[in-house]
Amino acid sequence: MTVTSRRPVLADLVRSILVAVFAVLQIVVSVLTETGATHESIGAVAREYATPLLAADWAFAIWGPIYVGFLGYAVYQALPGQWGRQLHREIGWWLAFSAVVNIGWVLAFGSGWVPLAELLIVMLLVALAVVFGRLSRQPAESVLERVVLRGTVALYTGWVSFAIALATAATGAWMGLPASGALAAIAAVVVLLAVSVIASWVVLAGTAVIGYSVAAVWAAAGIALNDPPAAVVVAGAIAIVVIIASTTRRLTTAGNPMRAAWG
Structure with a gap:
């Protein structure tokens, strides 16, 4: 059995600094893009390649708590007592x-490089899925950790799970595939139901299910209420x-409802 030391080393310091720097940088890049200071806003490009899977503008407000939570984690993991964990x-x-991938996605999509943005958001989901899975293997150390780490990751993963479907639909429109009409509506229904099945499986198998479910329901509502077919x-x-x-079934049947709900 290998025992891992909690004593901080140089790699821990470097990692901690990079997480903090990129947490701030992704907010800066997002704000600059949304205000049109560097590129078109994400919403403007999304409407340019609109499909039945496009979410309402208000749905994208979820990025606010995601970024704030990520910044909270950056501060939390930078505390000296956390470095060596x-x-x-x-x-x-x-x-x-x-x-880093999120920054690239924002810049690529805002520049109209839709296929590149599609690749980057897939990479983003992979990274979040790895973190989400690893967090499910051990309980939280404190309430603060549940909020700024597990809650944030769950919210982020839930949102990106649906956002990748929106991005794929936009990529199809960019490639010239039908973006409206019966065929587009049927494809949207199939994708939406498939993503909801995957989301339900994640809820039944993972932890921090409240955060994940809130984001997934928010995304589904944003799509359904955006005047689609x-x-x-x-x-x-x-x-x-x-x-x-x-989510209800998971919370009522889990051996540890607190962990199932919040990680």
Whole structure:
């Protein structure tokens, strides 16, 4: 059995600094992009390649709490007593990578490089999935950790799980595939229901399910309420019901409801 020391080393310091730097930088880049200071806003590009899977503008407000939570984690993991924790050694580099990829996604999509943005958001989901999975293997050390780390990662992963579907639809529109009409509506319904099934499986298998479910329901509602075809509205409603039902079942059958809910 290998015992890992909690004594901080140089790599811990470097990792801690990079997480903090990229946490701030991704906020700066996002603000500059959304204000049009560097590129078109994400919303403007998304509307340019609109499909039935496009979420309402208000749905993208979820990035606010995600960025604030990520910044909170950056401060938390930078505390001297946290540097040497094995948990941060396992997930810190992945979260730093996720911030870099997110910055690249924002810049690429804002520049209209939709296929590149698609690749980057897939990489973002992979990074978040790794962190989400590793967090599920051990309980939180404190309430603060549950909020700024596990809650943030769960919220972020839930949102990106649906955002990747939106990005893929936009990529299809960029490539010239039908962005409206019956075929586009059918494709949107299939994708939305498939993502909701995957989200329900994550809720039933993972931890911090409240944060994940809130983001997933928020995304599904954003799609359903953005004046899409009626079939997409129905699919969105079904997705919301399935995710909420799965969450309720997980919380009522889990051996440790607190951990299931908040990690």
